[in-house]
Amino acid sequence: MSRRLGAQELIDRVLDAGSWVSWDAEADEPAEPGSAYAAELAAARARAGTDESIITGRGTVSGRPVAVVASEFGFLGGSMGRAASARLHDAVRRATREGLPLVAAPCSGGTRMQEGTPAFLGMVKVAAAITAHRGAGLPYLVYLRHPTTGGVFASWGSLGHFTAAEPGALVGFLGPRVFEALHGRPFPEGVQTAENLLAHGLLDAVIEVDDLAQVASQVLDVLMAPREVVPVPPGLPLEDLGTADAWESVERSRRPDRPGVRDLLRRAADVVIPLSGTAQGEVDDTMLLCLARFGTTSCVVLGQDRRHQSGTTSLGPAGLREARRGMSLARELGLPLVSVIDTAGAELSRAAEEGGLAGEIARCLAELVVLEAPTLCLMLGEGAGGGALALLPADRVVAAEHSWLSPLPPEGAAAILHRDVGRAAEVAAAQRVSTRDLLDLGVVDRVVAEPADAGQDAEVFCDRLALVLQHELAVLVRVDPRDRLRDRLERYARLG
Numbered sequence: 001m002s003r004r005l006g007a008q009e010l011i012d013r014v015l016d017a018g019s020w021v022s023w024d025a026e027a028d029e030p031a032e033p034g035s036a037y038a039a040e041l042a043a044a045r046a047r048a049g050t051d052e053s054i055i056t057g058r059g060t061v062s063g064r065p066v067a068v069v070a071s072e073f074g075f076l077g078g079s080m081g082r083a084a085s086a087r088l089h090d091a092v093r094r095a096t097r098e099g100l101p102l103v104a105a106p107c108s109g110g111t112r113m114q115e116g117t118p119a120f121l122g123m124v125k126v127a128a129a130i131t132a133h134r135g136a137g138l139p140y141l142v143y144l145r146h147p148t149t150g151g152v153f154a155s156w157g158s159l160g161h162f163t164a165a166e167p168g169a170l171v172g173f174l175g176p177r178v179f180e181a182l183h184g185r186p187f188p189e190g191v192q193t194a195e196n197l198l199a200h201g202l203l204d205a206v207i208e209v210d211d212l213a214q215v216a217s218q219v220l221d222v223l224m225a226p227r228e229v230v231p232v233p234p235g236l237p238l239e240d241l242g243t244a245d246a247w248e249s250v251e252r253s254r255r256p257d258r259p260g261v262r263d264l265l266r267r268a269a270d271v272v273i274p275l276s277g278t279a280q281g282e283v284d285d286t287m288l289l290c291l292a293r294f295g296t297t298s299c300v301v302l303g304q305d306r307r308h309q310s311g312t313t314s315l316g317p318a319g320l321r322e323a324r325r326g327m328s329l330a331r332e333l334g335l336p337l338v339s340v341i342d343t344a345g346a347e348l349s350r351a352a353e354e355g356g357l358a359g360e361i362a363r364c365l366a367e368l369v370v371l372e373a374p375t376l377c378l379m380l381g382e383g384a385g386g387g388a389l390a391l392l393p394a395d396r397v398v399a400a401e402h403s404w405l406s407p408l409p410p411e412g413a414a415a416i417l418h419r420d421v422g423r424a425a426e427v428a429a430a431q432r433v434s435t436r437d438l439l440d441l442g443v444v445d446r447v448v449a450e451p452a453d454a455g456q457d458a459e460v461f462c463d464r465l466a467l468v469l470q471h472e473l474a475v476l477v478r479v480d481p482r483d484r485l486r487d488r489l490e491r492y493a494r495l496g
Ligand SMILES: CC(C)(COP(=O)(O)OP(=O)(O)OC[C@H]1O[C@@H](n2cnc3c(N)ncnc32)[C@H](O)[C@@H]1OP(=O)(O)O)[C@@H](O)C(=O)NCCC(=O)NCCSC(=O)CC(=O)O
Pocket: 076, 077, 078, 079, 108, 109, 110, 111, 112, 113, 114, 120, 147, 148, 149, 150, 151, 152, 154, 170, 173, 174, 175, 176, 177, 178
């Protein structure tokens, strides 16, 4: 881990040179004059060079205005007393009033022990101010520095739309030394580290301080972009679809070299910012969640990733919870949502049942169908069962020619109907799973013709889909939100 940076040093490394303007008035004096605490505060001020454990203000990152709040660890371990919480609270509210995105860089031992319970309660107003900031559709980015603990991690450190941490940083709830003193044994090694939290879906990235400006500016470019209405790029001219039957499509969709959501993003998106996990302690690689920009339109993408659904891994409840994180991001930030269906079916296991798979499918359907944000579903390949349907109910549904949608894998349906998986092709046709049928049924709005071999011609396949995506997104964001939602609800009321 790099040397611990002071608050001002960090700000100078991240913001454009000369852009920093402090918002801090003189901090309140929380200590009784002449008390031991007053002496500690005076010593902390002299040592840290700041008047409190937090500094706030505004500046620019790559030219974009941002509000910044940063802890000063040199001031009583970055701990939060009443004056620090009041300063943070005021800065968050000012950022909201001024319509500025907010970047927070905590580094703290949590609530200031010298001030006890009255200071502890400051976590509540800070959480309330951040909720109001997010509620105003403004981004909140968090960079957890070494060390971030206690009530700071448990309030403003854990409420980001996007959360990154410093490599090797100690990030945890109770400080390890406090744990050992209380319990007489050391806290397990390697748990309270940035890297471990990343692996558990609690962080989106671990990045060096020197990369923070670039990452923050990319994230903000994507998050702040949709407020501009962009010209609609030309759509793809309608091309003749081939004559493949449903079963041929099923077989084509299962070819190992068929492009998946990652290939599509690599080729089609101008910017991709991966997010990791649910932000609540789960990761599922079968669901890809990211912020992306296609042409000039930014969106949240959640996509079933075929590369991670092979052999023993399939889409589980955590993947669907990750999808719901994407839905709330889109709702809060007013970003369009692109959902990508490509699954051979959700996980069938004890863990999935006990983890609430069916409930997660229900919650995805329920949230997606009424989501305020513009929504676009792309059927990319396989589309088996509730795990696929969970990402379907969008304003517009675009399908690659050989994608399909069915209540079970066709072999499963054949087993139910005929006790014979060998009759899967016949059942696929009868169940109307092909895109031709889905177009007739009004499930799909547009089918994109595929090259003769999507695996061989991955570029053509992805480029065509990208053109359609860009076009559809640009059209969608122009529609009045009330009309869009009403049309969507009417559409899904007609289906099924
Ligand atoms: C954060 C740390 C891991 C950092 O360890 P380091 O060895 O790097 O640094 P350190 O311990 O020497 O700390 C530097 C200085 O900051 C002071 N310091 C640290 N945390 C403090 C706090 N919460 N209140 C008041 N002072 C604090 C230390 O006493 C020390 O002062 P000096 O230099 O004078 O010796 C450790 O300080 C720590 O465990 N702090 C407590 C973390 C914690 O459990 N917080 C919960 C608080 S309750 C809370 O926040 C509410 C909640 O949990 O919900």
